[in-house]
Amino acid sequence: MKNVIVEKDKWADELAYLWKRLDGKQVEVEVEALKLGDQIEAEHVPLKGLSYDPKDDVVQVWVGDIDHLIHRPQKIMVVYDDDGRLMGIDITDAEGEQHLITPQEPVTVDEAAL
Numbered sequence: 001m002k003n004v005i006v007e008k009d010k011w012a013d014e015l016a017y018l019w020k021r022l023d024g025k026q027v028e029v030e031v032e033a034l035k036l037g038d039q040i041e042a043e044h045v046p047l048k049g050l051s052y053d054p055k056d057d058v059v060q061v062w063v064g065d066i067d068h069l070i071h072r073p074q075k076i077m078v079v080y081d082d083d084g085r086l087m088g089i090d091i092t093d094a095e096g097e098q099h100l101i102t103p104q105e106p107v108t109v110d111e112a113a114l
Helices: 008-022
Strands: 002-006 026-033 037-053 058-063 066-071 073-080 085-093 098-103
Touching: 002 008, 008 037, 008 073, 008 085, 026 058, 037 066, 037 098, 058 073, 058 098, 066 085
Parallel strands: none
Antiparallel strands: 002 073, 026 037, 026 098, 037 058, 058 066, 073 085, 085 098
């Protein structure tokens, strides 16, 4: 496994690129929070959008009929397997909650484009 932390000034471009690679693919969205425990927000639903709005400081994840908002993100990490395929996106918000976006199957991406 390889974890890549994305620099904040690249968040919008990185998420736009990853959305193009994941558009329509089945994903799971899970929130890991100390006060609530692990919560599955969406499971086996198509990803319809993924973006970062620096003006409002929010990441938007559109899956199925859900518009999942991550306010004041602090860290975005992209996880790859040993073959360089995308295994997931891990976004930590200001409250320390982790929002995990995991494709049902690994997705080939061009890491050089990131």
